[in-house]
Amino acid sequence: MKTLIDIYREELEQEALTTRKMLERVPTEHFGWKPHKKSMDIKMLATHIAELPTWVTMTLKTDGLDFAANAYNPTDVKNTEELMQHFESSLKDGLSELTPDKLEHLEEVWTLRNGEEIYSASPKYAFIRTTLSQIVHHRAQLGVYLRLLNIPIPGSYGPSADETNF
Template sequence: MITFIEAFKKELEDEAKETRRMLKQVPTDKNDWAPHPKSMKLGVLAIHLAEIPDMIEIALLKYKWDFAEMEWDPKEFKTSEELLGYFDSSLKNAFNALEKSSDDSLMNEWVMCSGEQICLKTTKWEAVRHAFGQNAHHRAQLGVYLRLLDIPIPGPYGPSADETESMVN
C-alpha cells in the first residue's frame, strides 16, 4: 500500500502533464485579454495556474500562509517558454516539499489567512487536496478563456471536442 505522500506525488505528476498541455495553448499576445471586466486577465490566470504547486510547498513546509505578510506580485511572461519554465520551477518546489514530508505531518494544522482574518483552517492533508482542487478549477477556467478565443483545448481526462473532431476528420 502506498503512502499519502506517494499518492500526492503520483497525482501531482499526472495533473502536471495536463496543466502543461493547457498552459502550452496560452497565446502570449493576449495576456491582457479578459472575458469580462470582473474576470482575471488571461496572463494573470495563466501564471496563477502555473504557481498553484507552490501552495503544496507552503502547505507542507509551513504552518500558515498569511497574505498580509506578503505581496502577491504576479509574474509576467512574454513567451510560452517563460510560462512553462515558471510552472516547472513551481512543480520542482512542490515535489521537493513532498520529499521532505511524511504522512504523519499531514494531520498538522494549517491556516490560510490575511492577518487576523482566517480564510481557511484545516489540516496540511486537506490543504494539499485544496491545491489540487484549485488546479482543476483554474485549469477549467483557462479552458473557457481559450474556447472563447477559439483556441483548441486539450482534454485532460479524455479527448476534448477539438481532439475528437481531428480524430474523425
C-alpha cells in the same frame, strides 16, 4: 501500501500532463485579454496555475499564509515560453517536498487568512488536497478563456470536443 504523500505525488504528476497542454496554448499576444471586467487576464490566470505546485511546498514548510502580511507578487512572465519554464520550476519545487519524511507533518494545522479573518484552518493534508483541486479548477477556467479565443482545447481526462468529431 501507498501513503498519502505517494498518492499526492502521483496526482500532481498526472495533473501536470494536462496542465502543460493547457499552458502551452496560452498565446503571448493575448496575455492582457480577459473575458469580463471582474476576471483575471489570461496571463495572471495562467501564471497562477503555473505557480500552484509551489503551494504544496508552502503548505509543508509553513503553518499558514496571511494575505495581509504577504502581498501577492506573481512572477512576471514575458511570453508563453517563460510561462512554461515557470510551471516546470514550480512543479519540480512542489514534487521535491512530497517525500516520505513529510508524512508525519500532514496532520499539523495550516491556516489561510487575511489578517484576523480566517478563511480556513485545516490539516496540511487537507490543504494539499485543496491545492490540487485549485489546479484543476483554474485550469478549467483557462479552458473557457481559450475557447472564447477560439483556441482548441486539449483533452483532460479523455479527448476534448476539439480532438473528436463532436
